[in-house]
Amino acid sequence: MTDRPLLYEGADWDFPILQRSYDAIERIAVEELGLDVYPNRIEIITAEQMLDVYTAHGMPLTYRHWSYGKRFLQHEASYRRGYSSLAYEVVINSNPCISYLMEENTATMQALVIAHAAFGHNHFFRNNHLFRQWTEASAILDYLEFARSYIASCEDQHGVAAVERVLDAAHALSRHGVHRHGGARPLNLKLDQKRERERRDYDEKVFDDLWRTLPAGKVKHTTDTAAERRRRLGLPEENLLYFLEKVAPKLQSWQREVIRIVRLIAQYFYPQPQAKVMNEGCATWVHQRIMTRLHETGQINDAAFMEVLHSTSNVITQIDFDHPAGGPGFNPYALGYAMMRDIERICIEPTAEDRSWFPDIAGNRDPIGTLRYAWANFRDESFVLQFLSPAVIRQFRMFRLLDDTADSALVVDAIHDDAGYRAIRRSLASSYDPAAHDPDVEVVDVDLAGDRRLLLQHRTRPGELLAQRDAEATLRHVAQLWGYEVRLQEVDIETEAVLATYTAGPPPS
Template sequence: MTATAEPLFQGADWDFLTLQRIHDACEGIARSELGLDVYPNQIEVITAEQMLDAYSSVGMPLFYKHWSFGKHFAFHEASYRKGLMGLAYEIVINSSPCISYLMEENTATMQALVIAHAAFGHNHFFKNNYLFKQWTDANGILDYLEFAKTYVAQCEERQGRLAVEQTLDAAHALMSHGIDRYPGKKKLDLGAEEKRAGRRRLHEEAAFNDLWRTVPTGPAKSDAMLNVERRRKLLGLPQENLLYFLEKTAPRLQPWQRELLRIVRHIAQYFYPQSQTKVMNEGTATYVHYRIMKRLHEQGRISDGNFLEFLQSHTNVVFQPDFDDPR
C-alpha cells in the first residue's frame, strides 16, 4: 500500500465503522508483516464507570459475588473522582476470543494505539507465551467463570450467604498460596518407561561391584519415623499449594466448601502468569503497537498530527528516567 492510501480517520472523532477499519488495518500489518499469531478479537467500548467496575473484578467480564469487589470499586471510584488516579486506556483479557475493553473517551488515535497494543500485542503474547499455554485455558475460562458465578449463587441459596462468605474470605486470604509454580508429573508413556528401565538395568549391570554389598547401612528407622513417613505420603506432603492441600485433605470441609476452594484455586492459577510476565508482556505489546502505528503512518493511513499524538503517549510509556532524575 502506498503513502497515498485513504486515511483511516480524520481528527479525534470516531465511530464503530472507524474502529472496524482500524482493526482491519492493524490486523493486516500484524499478520502479514509481523507474523503474529492471535486469538480472534472481541472489542468492547465501555464508559469510565464500567472501567472502574472492571477494575474491581480484576478485569473479568463476569465473576461470582463477593463483598471485596464492592470495596475495591468504592476505593477506585473515590480516587478517580478526586483526581488521585487515572484510568487505563484499555483492559485486555486472556480468553478466546480475546476481549479488549476500550474507553469511549479515547480519541481515534488512542483507539488505534489501544487496538494495536491490546488486540494484537497482548493477544499474541497470551497465545504464544509458554507460561500462559502451560497454566491457562483461554478457550475455557469464560465458561468456567460462568460456572463459578452460578455455583456460588446456588451455594448462597442452600447454605446461606454468611457461610459462603466466610469460606470465600478464607480462600481469598490464601489465594497467593494456592498456585502451582511448577508443572506436575507428565503422563507416563509405557514404551518410554520400558526403555528407561532397560537402560537403567544395563547401567547397573555394567557398574556392578560386589564391594558395595559390604558397606554398612544406616540405623534402622523406628516405627514412629516410619509412621510419620507413611502419613506424609498419604497427605501428599510436601505440598506448596495450600488451597489444593486443604481441598483434598481438610477433614471438616463440606463438599461445597471444597468446590469453592477449587474455584478460587483455579482462578488464582489463571492469573499466575500475569504477575510472572508483566514486563515481558507489556514490552511485547509496546513493540507491536509501535511497529503497527509506524507502518500505518508510512502507508498514509494516519496523519502526521495523529502520529505525533501517538508518539507523545508512546514516549511517556517507554521513557526510563535515571535513578536521580529530579522529575
C-alpha cells in the same frame, strides 16, 4: 508517499472508523509481523464500566464478594478526585480475546490500543509458554460463569455469611493456592460440573440425621510411621489450598468446591506477574511498529502520529528513583520496550560489543523472528538474563549496591565494565524470580488419626523471616479451613534449625 487513503481525520470516531482501523492494523500484524492471535472481540465501555472491570481484575464477570466492592470504591474515589486516571484499555487472556476500549478515547487512541491489546497482548497470551502451560484461554469465560452461579447457589442454600467466611480465608491464601512446579490442569468446565453433581448426589445418599445422636467414639490410631503417613498424603505439598480442599477433615463438599474455584482462578492469573516486562514490552513494541507503518503508508496523518508518539513516550517514561511518584523497580513498559528495540537493533546493526555478547542473534537480519522466539520461550527472569545488553544497562544507568547489614555504608559493587554488566544482569534477573517474592511455605505433616494438628514449614534464611503480624493473620485463615490447630515453623534452609514458630488454634465451634 500515500499508498492508501486516510483511515480517519480528527479526534472523533464511529464504528466504521474502528472497523477500517482494525482491518488495516490486522493486515500489518498478520502479513508483516507474522503475529498469531486468538479471534478478537472489541468492546467499547464507559468510565463507570471500566471501574467495574478493575474491580473484577479485568474479568467480564465474577462471583460476589465484599472485597470487589471495596476495590471499586477505592478506584472510584481516586478517579473522581483526579488522583489517578483510567486505563485506555483492558485485555483478557481468553478465546476469543476480549479487549475493552474506553469510549472517551480519540480515534488515534482507539487504533493504538487495538494494536497494543488486540494484537500485541493477544499474540503474547497465545504463544508464550507460561500461558500455554498454565491457562486454558477457551475455558476461562465459561468457568467464571460456572463459578458465579455456583457460589450464588451456595449463598442461597447455606447463607451469605457462611460462604463469605470460606471465600475470605481462600482469598487470603490464594497466593499459596497455585502449583508452581507442575501438576496444574487446565480448566475443564464439564469435569467441574460433573464433579459438583457427584458430590451433591453423594451427600444426599450418605446423609442420615440419626448419626449425630450416636456417642462419640475413641479415635482409632493407626500404626503408620511418620514417613509412611507423609508419603500417603503426598507431602510435602506446596499448594496449600489444594491440600485443604482434598484433606481438611471438617469441610463440606460445597466448601471444598468454593476453595477449588478460588484456587483455579488464582492458577489462571499465576503466569501474569512472571511475564509483566515481556508482555507489556511486546504489546508496546507491536503497537509502535504498527502505528509507524500506518503513518509510513499514509493511513494516518502527522497529527495522529504525533499523538501516538506522545502517548508512547508517556507510557515508557522511567521515573527517577527519588521522584515522589516513583516506586521500586523499573517501569515494565520502559524496560520491556527498550529491550525489544535493542534486540531489533542487535539483529540489524550490531556493534562489536553486541557480537561478543549475543553471537547467536547479532546481525541475523531477522529481528521479527527473533522477537517472536523470545516472546514464546521466556519469562521476565530468563528474558533479562538472556537478552539484557550493556547498551540497555547504560541507557538506564544501572548499577548494583551491596547492602551489608554489618556495614554502616552502602557499597557500589557492580559498575559499567564487563564483570559489572554481568553482575547487574544476574541481580536484575533474580529480582523477577517469583521465588524471591513468595515465601516457600509447604504442608509437611499431619496425623489425621491423632490430634490432627497441621504442620507447615517456611524454608528461609536468618534475617528473611516472615512478618509476625502477617504470619499470624494468615495462619488463622488456614485454621479456619482446616478446623484444627495449625503450626508454622520457620526453618533455616541450610542448617534445618527452627528459627521461629507460630500457632493458630481451631475456630470456635
